[in-house]
Amino acid sequence: FGEFWSMFRGGVSANRGGYPSFTDEIPFKITWPGVEFTLPTSGALYNEDDFVIMTTTEQEKYKCLLPSLTGGEEDDEKDYNGPSPGELLDPLFKRSSCSYRIESYWTYEVCHGKHIRQYHEEKETGQKISVQEYFLGNMAQKSQSVSTKNIEGQLTPYYSLEMGNGTPCVLKQNTPRSTSVLYVCHPEAKHEILSVAEVTTCEYEVVVLTPLLCAHPKYRFKSSPVNAIFCQALAGSPLRPQRLTQLDKEQEEQLKPPFSSTSEPREAPPVREEAFTSTHKPMTVGGQSQVTVGTTHISRLTDDQLIKEFLSGSYCLHGGVGWWKYEFCYGKHVHQYHEDKEQGKNIVVVGSWNAEEHIDWAKKNVARSYQLKDDGVQKVKLVSHFYGHGDVCDLTGKPRQVIVKLKCKESESPHAVTVYMLEPQTCQYILGVESPVICRILDTADEHGLLSVSS
Secondary structure, three states: OHHHHHOOOOEEEEEOOOOOOOOOOOOEEEEOOOOOOOOOOOOOOEEEEEEEEEEOOOOOEEEEEEEOOOOOHHHHHHHOOOOOHHHHHHHHHHOOOEEEEEOOOOEEEEEOOOEEEEEEEEEOHHHOEEEEEEEEEEEEEEEEEEEEEEEOOEEEEEEEEEEEOOOEEHHHOOEEOEEEEEEEEOOOOOOOEEEEEEEEOOEEEEEEEEOHHHHOHHHOOOOOOOEEEEEEEEOOOOOOOHHHHHHHHHHHHHOOOOOOOOOOOOOOOOOOOOHHHOOOOOEEEOOEEEEEEEEEEOOOOOHHHHHHHHHHOOOOEEEOOOOOEEEEEOOOEEEEEEEEOOOEEEEEEEEEOOHHHHHHHHHHOOOEEEEEOOOOOEEEEEEEEEEEOOOEOOOOOOEOEEEEEEEEOOOOOOOEEEEEEEEEEOOEEEEEEEEHHHHOOHHHOOOOOOOOOOO
């Protein structure tokens, strides 16, 4: 927006009263309709008297109609007499439910209202498992009612539970670790951990997505539409400011791929990558870059059909809830993509499958890890697969690569799948894929973590 507003130093006059001011937390898009234009009847409301007159430095004039940012949700909140947020979350606390998040090294375990644990398991010789663990909080100390926080670019209401008395922190004179658990309404969620962050030394913040809070209007999931500002040309001015048209052309030129006149590879400075990389700001999770997380419901095929198609690579899993979405086709590729109505689908290849490369990787890394069940049976809980040869990263000059972690995750919905992506190092990714469907095939994993259809 900075470059856009700089064109209007020629002057701005406003006709707007009693409305909240514009902030970075509410997204806007400026459109340039012609004379034949009617205001939309759905979505944001517009008042024809609510506009600003913009004058560019070239003395081009535009009348810009602004959307109303007030809604009718306040009335819903006044009439609400239902359960408190704590009461809505009670089923989660009473049934000793736990949520998990796998990262490249640590696994996070949130047993709601009971404890938060960070641990890493390693299998030593003789099948002995050593566990490195820290408790980030034990038993809920106090709760806090509605507050808001900028989560993935959107101002989001949350209910906070403070949990203290964790493992003593050596860096803070053995003060116990503590965590704020922020519960956020998301109607399609299954109590996933969206993010884990160390806010200050040994003090943590965990964001959990849950549908339980959505019954309360103050916490209700609000979609974040882009609000249109309609700017119409006045007094013979061009449809769009000349400098804006010129700026678009310059950016288009910058984004064209460089061409080489020779077929020989040459050393070249990194070129600017896709225009949309700068618009996505990953969240920090435990010192790593958390890209996105999302749960979807996959095909209604029978489990046997689904597993067969998944393992053949013909049935792909999709996930993601932000700017980026992800496509994972087993034994084929991992793609990151963004769909745009105007520009179509922008695809970045994060990694491609090569069995020999994966086996080389598996010989040096843990491709198959186990957990011991209560009945003493050892079960495979996680397999990791290496996908290399992604698109070249402009920041490193090397191809992207990704480790796909397939984890069994029990769920009330047999066809739910959670897909999330981390970026522990620049353009080196972890793709987590968790689903009940995966539980059926993990025990077929060989020493390299490769799966097959069980008989």
